[in-house]
Amino acid sequence: MGTSNADTMSAPSPTSPEVAAARSRMAQLNVEIEQLRRSLKTRLAERKQCRDVLARYKYPILTLPTEITSEIFTHFVPPYTELAAPTNPDSPVLLLSICHQWRDIARRTPALWSSMQVVLDDDQLDIVHEQQLRLLEIWLKRSRNCPLSIRLADTRLLPVSASFATTKFVEAILRHASRWQHVEIEVPYENLRALSAPMPLLRSIGVGPIEGILPDTTPSATAVRMFASAPNLKTVLLAARVNSFTIILPWSQITTLTASVYVPEAIHVLHQTTALETCTLSIFDQ
Numbered sequence: 001m002g003t004s005n006a007d008t009m010s011a012p013s014p015t016s017p018e019v020a021a022a023r024s025r026m027a028q029l030n031v032e033i034e035q036l037r038r039s040l041k042t043r044l045a046e047r048k049q050c051r052d053v054l055a056r057y058k059y060p061i062l063t064l065p066t067e068i069t070s071e072i073f074t075h076f077v078p079p080y081t082e083l084a085a086p087t088n089p090d091s092p093v094l095l096l097s098i099c100h101q102w103r104d105i106a107r108r109t110p111a112l113w114s115s116m117q118v119v120l121d122d123d124q125l126d127i128v129h130e131q132q133l134r135l136l137e138i139w140l141k142r143s144r145n146c147p148l149s150i151r152l153a154d155t156r157l158l159p160v161s162a163s164f165a166t167t168k169f170v171e172a173i174l175r176h177a178s179r180w181q182h183v184e185i186e187v188p189y190e191n192l193r194a195l196s197a198p199m200p201l202l203r204s205i206g207v208g209p210i211e212g213i214l215p216d217t218t219p220s221a222t223a224v225r226m227f228a229s230a231p232n233l234k235t236v237l238l239a240a241r242v243n244s245f246t247i248i249l250p251w252s253q254i255t256t257l258t259a260s261v262y263v264p265e266a267i268h269v270l271h272q273t274t275a276l277e278t279c280t281l282s283i284f285d286q
Contacts, residue, residue: 181202189224242260
């Protein structure tokens with residue numbers, strides 16, 4: 001007769017010595033497991049004690065007066081000549097992620113938020129531009145009454161017709177024009193031409209390159225006048241493709257000038273910059 005599968009797979013019954021050995025080993029394992037449980041309980045209690053000690057410990061940096069911590073924070077951000085974008089490692093946003101106390105101090109330190117850079121490019125979706133605009137407005141609000149250093153550059157190929165208008169960014173920073181101190185702006189000509197505001201603190205500007213239709217060689221009603229009311233403006237940088245005839249500036253008070261110009265522009269500018277101390281011109285043929 002054949003053997004059934006159940007008979008083949010069933011293990012033989014253990015012998016009496018095997019049963020005795022298994023019972024002995026089981027008892028030994030139960031003892032070891034209980035010892036491990038007691039040891040784990042002891043170590044969990046020790047860990048809780050360590051946590052309590054660490055929770056009561058005051059790190060020296062956290063015992064500093066808020067004013068000193070704020071001053072230290074202001075040395076963390078780059079100077080206005082190296083403006084950081086919000087996602088950069090040297091952005092003050094990093095300070096918000098360290099601990100609750102630092103986050104509160106950073107938010108209440110206006111100088112941390114007085115320098116900002118926004119660059120719009122074709123690789124970004126409209127939702128990214130919307131996020132950039134919200135961040136820009138948050139930074140401007142946190143900066144309170146501090147003088148501002150701003151770089152706004154629209155490098156998109158067709159910024160004028162782009163779905164998320166450059167105008168929104170320009171208007172956001174223009175509302176704070178009275179606090180502008182150092183500004184670099186690269187936006188379509190139409191955005192610049194339509195704007196005007198007093199800029200009593202403005203010390204330096206960089207403009208261009210400008211996209212759009214520009215006047216030819218003489219000042220006109222279509223010139224950019226937004227920098228005309230800037231009594232403290234001393235430093236001007238005009239990039240290539242920025243026609244000096246298209247921008248009305250207080251030339252007589254400018255002491256430092258860097259520009260890429262054609263010969264008629266150079267004559268026009270040098271005739272007016274009577275206080276000039278440092279001048280770097282790249283002159284192009286007609």
